[in-house]
Amino acid sequence: MTVRPHTRICDLFGVRHPIVQTGMGFVSDARLTAATANAGGLGILASATLSFAELADAIRRTKERTDAPFGVNLRADAPDIGERVDLLIRERVRVASFALAPKPDLIARLKDGGLVVVPSVGARRHAEKVAAWGADAVVVQGAEGGGHTGPVPTTLLLPQVVDAVDIPVIAAGGFFDGRGLVAALAYGADGIAMGTRFLLTSDSPVSDAVKRRYLDATVTDTVVTAALDGVPQRVLRSDFVDRLGRGGRARRLARAAGSVLAFRRLTGARLTDLAREGRAMRRSHGLTVEQxxxxxxxxxxxxxxxxxxxxxxxxxxxxxxAGLIDDLPSCAELIDRIMAEAAAVLDRLATREER
Structure with missing residues (x-):
């Protein structure tokens, strides 16, 4: 008998499969998000680097490509977070996800508007906090994951969180196939979230040259560095990243000041908004002025x-x-393959048990 996993997040999100494509900046665009949604997973549109008008257009273009539910990743400390929440409510977006936890009043406002709220966390205590605040589910990313990450591996962090909260838990960090999905379910998770695996699909907007750099990487070709923004991030190792780590404080600050101006041009944000945002980050996340x-x-x-x-x-x-990925399937091919692999693993385990 073939068993295909169907978990609480399938019903919570309104999707066919317990697979989430994370909201990656400059990667999770309308095309990738819609392709994931059409394949039966939850696609999440990245919005942190989009202006309000660009976000509205991205939602429109996603809805033109799919009738399936999808999500939008928000910054809880964005100056225009209220307007963005109103937009998601008006457009009947299914899920609001967050890299940094939203406060209880923001969670309540989103839920009152009909959205499912899913923060990402890297520690048990953070999962307990957002669950108490009313989050509907939580993504738990272990140290293997990309971007901002913590020190605890997924296999140690995941069971801690599953045992600590009653809401659905989605495992992230180190997942790319059906075996990983079954492993996450065995730990008590309700599904998996993947970023790098979806970046390396034919539906991803990333250039072929950059995808090739990822495909050529081994599992030891990544590095966790705080040189980018003062907080540990996992990135591909490169000469440029090595130089960033060697740069002095004055050079880092000068480069960051230039980035502030470039980011302002990119998003249309006002300098006063950026300053207010910086102060908020310092208060809420304990960052120094330099960070x-x-x-x-x-x-x-x-x-x-x-x-x-x-x-x-x-x-x-x-x-x-990235070191275990060697192809660029479409989102549909990827998700179908993961679900078929998961079903085969479950069937094999069931057969062993019968013996």
Whole structure:
């Protein structure tokens, strides 16, 4: 008997499969998000680097490509977060996801508007906090994951969180196939979230040259560095990243100041909004002035690689799982393959148990 996993998040999100494509800046555009949704997973549109008008257009273009539910990744500390929430409510977006936890009043406002709220966390105590605040589910990313990440591996972090909260838990960090999905379910998770694996699909907007850099990587070709914005991030190792780590404080601050201006041009944000946002980051996340200023580095350096196709001049956020990926399927092919692999693993385990 073939068993295909159907979990709580399938019903919560209104999707066919317990697979989530994360909201990656400059990667998770309308095409990738819609392709994931049409394949039966939950696609999440990245919005942190989009102006309000660009976000509205991206939602419109996603809805033109799919009738399936999808999500939008928001920054809880964005100056115009209220307007963005109103937009998601008006457009009947299914899921609001967050990299940094939203406060209880924001969670309540989104839920009152009909959205499912899904923060990402990297520690048990953070999962307990957002669950108490009313989050509907939580993405738990272990140290293997790309971008901002913590020190605890997925296999140790995931069971801690599953045992601590009653809401659905989605495992992230190190997943790319059906075996991983079954492993996550065995730990008690309700599904998996993947970033690097979806970046490396034919539906991803990333250039072929950048995808080739990812495909050529091994599991040891990533590095966790705080040189970008003062907070640990996992990226592909490169000469450029090594130089960032060697740069002095004055050079880092000068580069960050330039990035602030570039980020302002990219998003249309006002300097007063950026200043207010920096103060909010310092208060809510305990960042120093230097770290708050350096935070402008990440989007601009990601843009150099992901949008401009210049990996030698930017950074490439990645999970260690890049070293296990060697092809570029469509989202439909990928999700179908994962579900078939998961079913085969479950069938094999059931057969062993019968013996």
């Amino acid at each position: 708050a200023l350096l935070a402008a580095n990440t989007p601009m350096l990601l843009k150099a690689s992901m949008v401009d196709g210049r990996p030698e001049a930017g950074v490439m956020a990645t999970g260690q799982v």
